[in-house]
Amino acid sequence: MIQDTRLIEIKNVCKRFGETEVLHDVNLYIRKCEFVTLLGPSGCGKTTLLRILGGFEMPTSGEVLFEGKDVTAIPPYKRRINTVFQKYALFNHLNVYDNIAFGLKLKTPEQMGCKSKKEQKEEIHRRVMRMLKLVKMEGYEKRSTNALSGGQQQRIAIARALVNEPEVLLLDEPLGALDLKLRKEMQLELKTMQQQLGITFIYVTHDQEEALTMSDTIAVMNGGRIQQIGDPKGIYDEPKNAFVADFIGESNILDGVMLEDELVKFHGTEFQCVDEGFAPDEPVDVVIRPEDIMIVGADVGMLTGTVESVIFKGVHYEMMVNTGAQRWKVHSTTMQPVGSQVGMTIVPYNIHIMRKQKEA
Numbered sequence: 001m002i003q004d005t006r007l008i009e010i011k012n013v014c015k016r017f018g019e020t021e022v023l024h025d026v027n028l029y030i031r032k033c034e035f036v037t038l039l040g041p042s043g044c045g046k047t048t049l050l051r052i053l054g055g056f057e058m059p060t061s062g063e064v065l066f067e068g069k070d071v072t073a074i075p076p077y078k079r080r081i082n083t084v085f086q087k088y089a090l091f092n093h094l095n096v097y098d099n100i101a102f103g104l105k106l107k108t109p110e111q112m113g114c115k116s117k118k119e120q121k122e123e124i125h126r127r128v129m130r131m132l133k134l135v136k137m138e139g140y141e142k143r144s145t146n147a148l149s150g151g152q153q154q155r156i157a158i159a160r161a162l163v164n165e166p167e168v169l170l171l172d173e174p175l176g177a178l179d180l181k182l183r184k185e186m187q188l189e190l191k192t193m194q195q196q197l198g199i200t201f202i203y204v205t206h207d208q209e210e211a212l213t214m215s216d217t218i219a220v221m222n223g224g225r226i227q228q229i230g231d232p233k234g235i236y237d238e239p240k241n242a243f244v245a246d247f248i249g250e251s252n253i254l255d256g257v258m259l260e261d262e263l264v265k266f267h268g269t270e271f272q273c274v275d276e277g278f279a280p281d282e283p284v285d286v287v288i289r290p291e292d293i294m295i296v297g298a299d300v301g302m303l304t305g306t307v308e309s310v311i312f313k314g315v316h317y318e319m320m321v322n323t324g325a326q327r328w329k330v331h332s333t334t335m336q337p338v339g340s341q342v343g344m345t346i347v348p349y350n351i352h353i354m355r356k357q358k359e360a
Contacts, residue, residue: 006068007032007200008053008168013062015048015224022048023059024224030202030217032167035194037203037211040221041247046204047172049221053202054083054170082161083170090145090153090160097141100128100160131159134193151182158193168200175210187213208248212236220244241357245287252293252328256286256353264353267303267325271346275353285354290318290331292350301343303328307336 008030015023023045030036038046051057055076063072071079090099104124114120132138135155145153154174161169175183191214194201205211211218212232220227228240239245242253256266258278264271266286298304305323317335321328321342336342
C-alpha cells in the first residue's frame with residue numbers, strides 16, 4: 001500500500017539550454033514507496049527532469065523539495081537518491097563484488113553506523129551479499145563484469161545503486177539495451193524489488209507497455225510539459241487529450257463536433273456518447289480504441305467498410321477497415337478476410353470525447 005506521504009515535490013520547474021526551453025513549468029509530487037514512471041517520446045524532457053531530481057542538472061527556475069526541504073542546489077552525493085543510467089557505467093577493472101561495494105568503501109565506519117573498520121567490512125559484506133541475492137546473482141561475486149551478459153550487468157548496476165540504501169532510486173531507461181524477453185522479465189523483477197525494499201522508484205521510459213506494467217503512477221510528457229498524471233488504468237481508459245490517447249495504447253482519433261451533451265457527430269454520422277460539459281457545436285477530438293469496435297454484419301453496423309489488411313497478433317487479429325472517409329484500426333478475436341464487407345458498432349461508453357489542444 002502506497003503511503004499518502006509526499007516525499008518529493010517538483011514546483012514550477014523550467015529548464016533552458018540556450019534559447020531552447022526543454023521543461024515548461026513542470027509540477028509533480030511523488031509519494032513514499034511509489035513507483036512513478038516519466039513516460040514520453042524522445043526529446044520530451046523526461047531525462048532532463050530525472051537529472052534535475054538527481055542533482056545532475058540545475059533548473060533554470062523552480063524548485064525541488066525533498067520531505068519539504070529545498071534541495072534544488074544540493075549536489076548529487078548529498079541527496080538520499082541513487083541513479084541507474086542507460087549505460088550501466090560499471091568499473092571494468094573491478095569484479096562484481098567490488099563494483100557493488102564501491103560506494104560503501106568510500107564511507108567512514110561512522111557513516112555506516114559501525115564502530116570499527118572491521119565492523120564496517122562485515123557490514124559491507126552483509127549488504128553486498130543481500131543485494132546479490134535480491135538481483136539473483138549469488139555466486140557471481142568474483143566474476144569480471146566484462147564476462148557478464150547485458151542483463152547481468154544491468155542487475156549489478158541496480159545492486160550497486162541499491163546497496164547504499166537510498167530513499168529514492170532513479171532509473172533512466174535501464175532496460176533499453178536488453179532483448180524483448182529479458183526486458184519483460186526484468187520489468188516484473190524491478191517491480192518486485194521495489195515492493196520488497198519499500199523505496200521510491202522514479203523510472204524514465206518511452207515504452208508504454210513498460211510503464212503500464214510496472215507503475216503505480218505515470219506522468220505522460222510531451223514538449224517539456226506533463227500532459228497527464230494518473231494510475232495506468234485511469235490513463236489508458238480516460239486519456240486527457242489526443243496525444244495521451246495515441247501514445248498510451250493504440251487509438252483511432254477523429255475530428256468531431258459535440259452537438260450537445262451526450263451527442264457527438266463524426267464521420268458524417270451522429271453518435272450517442274456519455275460526455276457532457278461541452279459548448280454546443282464545439283470542435284472536439286474523438287478517440288476510439290481498436291478493441292472497443294465490434295465487428296458485425298455489414299447490414300446492421302453503424303459504419304460499413306472493407307477489410308484492407310489482417311495481421312495475427314497472437315491474442316487478437318488487427319484489421320484495417322476502410323469506410324471511404326476513414327481507415328479504422330480494429331482488434332478482434334474473430335478474423336474477417338481481406339476484401340470482405342463488414343459493419344462496425346461502437347457503444348456510447350467507448351466513445352471518448354476530448355477538447356482540442358491549444359497550441360503552446
